[in-house]
Each structure stands twice: as structure tokens, then as C-alpha cells.
Amino acid sequence: MKVTIEITDQFGHVCQGKNDYEDQSRRLTAQGESVCYLTTQAFQFHTGDHIKMIADQPGYYVVKLDESLSETLVYLPTGQLDYCVNLDDAWVATRSELAFKTNRHYWYFRAATDTELSCERDLALNPMDQPDFNGSYPHVVANAVTRNEPGFAAQNAINGLVASGWHGEYPYTSWGNDQRTDATFTVEFGQPVLVKAIGIVLRADFPHDSYWTQGKLTFSDGQSQVVQFERSGQVQLIQLSQPILTTNLMLSELVKAPDAALFAALTAIQIFGNN
Incomplete structure (x- = not known):
């Protein structure tokens, strides 16, 4: 099972980020078998950016979208999660003041285990x-x-x-x-x-x-x-x-x-x- 994470702007273009000691920016996308993560130390979100988690089959997945949010087990009927970032003041006030505001990011996406699904x-x-x-x-x-x-x-x-x-x-x-x-x-x-x-x-x-x-x-x-x-x-x-x-x-x-x-x-x- 292939799983993919990508960060895009409001026009659908893959965003760029980099780490502290990198000279060149790189595309914010990653792919793995059943599990993958994506990281950067220099990227700022703007309203209308998208965090996309894409799997090649529907099912239950564990997702982490932001440092301020815990990993969450969700059901993706199409295998895709498309989270549109909203930094308007009214929505910012409903979250931790750090949510989607930092430069350093860690995104995570994997298939849920049978044990996780069977537990209450x-x-x-x-x-x-x-x-x-x-x-x-x-x-x-x-x-x-x-x-x-x-x-x-x-x-x-x-x-x-x-x-x-x-x-x-x-x-x-x-x-x-x-x-x-x-x-x-x-x-x-x-x-x-x-x-x-x-x-x-x-x-x-x-x-x-x-x-x-x-x-x-x-x-x-x-x-x-x-x-x-x-x-x-x-x-x-x-x-x-x-x-x-x-x-x-x-x-x-x-x-x-x-x-x-x-x-x-x-x-x-x-x-x-x-x-």
C-alpha cells in the first residue's frame, strides 16, 4: 500500500521547504509503503494551502497534521484527506496559537493496525x-x-x-x-x-x-x-x-x-x- 503526503498552495502547486543546513529548497512531498513522514525546518503556511494525505486504497489511517494536534485515527473512504489551512483570525482563535504558525513541521501518515481498530x-x-x-x-x-x-x-x-x-x-x-x-x-x-x-x-x-x-x-x-x-x-x-x-x-x-x-x-x- 502506497501512502503519500504533499503540501500544496491554493493553486495546487507543491510547496517548497528546506532544512537549516540545506542550500536549496525542495518539494514538500514524501511517499512510503504503508507509512511515511514529511519534515521541514523552513516553511510557513498561508490561508488556502492544503495538507494532503493520499493512500491508494480506502481504510483507517493514523494522521498527524500539525505539531499542535495529536495523531488521530480516521476513516478515509476514498483514501484521501485534503485539509485546507485557514489562518483567518476567527478560526485561529479556535486552536492553539501555534497551530499551523511555526516554521518547523512534522507530518505523519500510516495505515491503522488491526489492534487499534479492535480496541474500544x-x-x-x-x-x-x-x-x-x-x-x-x-x-x-x-x-x-x-x-x-x-x-x-x-x-x-x-x-x-x-x-x-x-x-x-x-x-x-x-x-x-x-x-x-x-x-x-x-x-x-x-x-x-x-x-x-x-x-x-x-x-x-x-x-x-x-x-x-x-x-x-x-x-x-x-x-x-x-x-x-x-x-x-x-x-x-x-x-x-x-x-x-x-x-x-x-x-x-x-x-x-x-x-x-x-x-x-x-x-x-x-x-x-x-x-
């Missing part, structure tokens, strides 16, 4: 997810975002952060439903996975925040469950009576507590299970 893990975790689908699952879709601001985008709830005691910029990002009673939030897995439990972290910036007292979880086969929430910023674990095979999980019918605060929000959703 957070099936929702994907800090690389973007509103426009970039080729990687899990991917989250919502029909409402508070003021359409990146700090309240749906992707914030699957980025691995659980800092629920504040709101707004990193590390206190969350999904805000714009106070809509018809808001839906759906985690898509790309293929069937076995879900055993769900962890919900409500934002708890009290008294600025209210909270949801209940919501509805719906699986791709139509099974659903109404769940109750407490006024807490801790993980609230919902253990399923039996594992459910599903391709997605939707959170909907959110009911806000009858208090004076206007905003309720989701800091994180964790979906535990395995392939």
Missing part, C-alpha cells in the same frame, strides 16, 4: 474535522451554529477538548445551537461502528450559561433514546443497554432549563465503541 476508543474524536468535509471521518454536521462563529462551530465538540468552564476562544470552544429548538447535531462515522456508550459534556460557564435538561439520541437504524442531563460541566455518561451498530448518531430535541440565561451549549461529545 472515542469514535467521535477528530480534531482535524472541518465544516466542509475534508475526506476524513468522523465528521460532524449541525443545522445551527450560534452567529455562525467558528468558536461555536459543531467541529469544536469532537476536537478532544473538555474545558467546559468558559466560552469562546481556545481552549473553551463549544457547539452553540443558536438558541434553536429544532437544532440537530450529527456525528457521521463513514461506515458502521459499534457504539456502547456516549459521554456528553455540557458547557458550564455559569451564570452566563443555561444548560439542556434533556435531549434525544437517534441512531442510523431509527433506534432512539431520550436522555436527561444535569447542570454540570463534567462528563455525563450514557451507557447503552446493548451495543448498537450505526453509521451516525444524532443529538436533537434539546430542552433548555427554565432559567434566565440565554445560552446552552455542547463542549464535547464522546462516543465509545469500536469497529
Whole structure:
């Protein structure tokens, strides 16, 4: 299995980088058998640049896009991940201030192992997810975002952060439903996975925040469950009576507590299970 990493600009041209003791710049591309890495000590990203991970077959892969992001296990249905770098101020505020800002870089791409796939893990975790689908699952879709601001985008709830005691910029990002009673939030897995439990972290910036007292979880086969929430910023674990095979999980019918605060929000959703 061939795997490739390449960094391109907004026009699709392969970018150039170099190491400290190199006289000449070189193309930022690398290829390997099942695993490869790409490095440089002198390259700066610009908005519209792309980080591309390309495999010659679909499957699960472990990817590292930036020094500020952990290696992440994702499903690539086409074998390709195309991450478009966005350095606009509003998006920069949702990440570590070092994300995509350094000169020295290390990118990594490999096929996932059978052991990794069989182990129970957070099936929702994907800090690389973007509103426009970039080729990687899990991917989250919502029909409402508070003021359409990146700090309240749906992707914030699957980025691995659980800092629920504040709101707004990193590390206190969350999904805000714009106070809509018809808001839906759906985690898509790309293929069937076995879900055993769900962890919900409500934002708890009290008294600025209210909270949801209940919501509805719906699986791709139509099974659903109404769940109750407490006024807490801790993980609230919902253990399923039996594992459910599903391709997605939707959170909907959110009911806000009858208090004076206007905003309720989701800091994180964790979906535990395995392939």
C-alpha cells in the first residue's frame, strides 16, 4: 500500500521547504509503503494551502497534521484527506496559537493496525474535522451554529477538548445551537461502528450559561433514546443497554432549563465503541 503526503498552495502547486543546513529548497512531498513522514525546518503556511494525505486504497489511517494536534485515527473512504489551512483570525482563535504558525513541521501518515481498530476508543474524536468535509471521518454536521462563529462551530465538540468552564476562544470552544429548538447535531462515522456508550459534556460557564435538561439520541437504524442531563460541566455518561451498530448518531430535541440565561451549549461529545 502506497501512502503519500504533499503540501500544496491554493493553486495546487507543491510547496517548497528546506532544512537549516540545506542550500536549496525542495518539494514538500514524501511517499512510503504503508507509512511515511514529511519534515521541514523552513516553511510557513498561508490561508488556502492544503495538507494532503493520499493512500491508494480506502481504510483507517493514523494522521498527524500539525505539531499542535495529536495523531488521530480516521476513516478515509476514498483514501484521501485534503485539509485546507485557514489562518483567518476567527478560526485561529479556535486552536492553539501555534497551530499551523511555526516554521518547523512534522507530518505523519500510516495505515491503522488491526489492534487499534479492535480496541474500544472515542469514535467521535477528530480534531482535524472541518465544516466542509475534508475526506476524513468522523465528521460532524449541525443545522445551527450560534452567529455562525467558528468558536461555536459543531467541529469544536469532537476536537478532544473538555474545558467546559468558559466560552469562546481556545481552549473553551463549544457547539452553540443558536438558541434553536429544532437544532440537530450529527456525528457521521463513514461506515458502521459499534457504539456502547456516549459521554456528553455540557458547557458550564455559569451564570452566563443555561444548560439542556434533556435531549434525544437517534441512531442510523431509527433506534432512539431520550436522555436527561444535569447542570454540570463534567462528563455525563450514557451507557447503552446493548451495543448498537450505526453509521451516525444524532443529538436533537434539546430542552433548555427554565432559567434566565440565554445560552446552552455542547463542549464535547464522546462516543465509545469500536469497529
